[in-house]
Amino acid sequence: MYKHILLAIDGSENSFRAAKDAVGIATEESLIEIISSIPTEAISNEPLHMGTLTQTDEQYIQKLSREIDYVKSNHPHLKLTIVHGPAGRMISNYANHHNVDLVVIGCRGLNTMQEMVFGSVSTYVSKNANCSTLLVK
Structure with a gap:
């Protein structure tokens, strides 16, 4: 089975459905690592208005809270990577x-x-990741 599942999220409805599927696929021993990418444009513009990159990360994580909370409450092994x-x-x-x-x-x-x-981010990942990829609609 899958020992290390990388769940890519962005706060969308499809992202939440992906979170549900990741939890459904995972075994109790699996690590579900949530990953989300803050676009490069956000780094160059937002810190000027928001203060620091750390604040930008924290605000971005708030946008992802539904998926993070779902995985936390339904799976014992979780890691978050931004x-x-x-x-x-x-x-x-x-x-x-x-x-x-x-x-x-x-x-x-x-x-x-x-x-x-x-x-398409999902198309790019499916073509360039060296592991299996599950695309969730």
């Missing part, structure tokens, strides 16, 4: 360098044109 930079690259690189067995990530369900224009 990274800074482009989400797809940060999540897949983290998975590749930390012995992750499975990445669980919500997907927005973009159509082909939207995906070409905007890109």
Whole structure:
């Protein structure tokens, strides 16, 4: 089974569904590591208005509280990791360098044109992570 599950969240409805699936897949011995990426743009602009990067991280974590609280209340082994930079690259690189067995990530369900224009974090992760990836709609 999966010993290390990396749950990528962003505060969306699909992200919450991914949290539910990660808990459902995990065994009692599994570590569910929640990862979320603060976009690079937020780092360069927000600290000017908000004070410090630590405050930015804390406010961002508030946005993720529903998923974090759900996993905390339904699974005994949880770790939270916040990274800074482009989400797809940060999540897949983290998975590749930390012995992750499975990445669980919500997907927005973009159509082909939207995906070409905007890109897709879940598509990027599924193509670049060296482990299994579960895309949750």
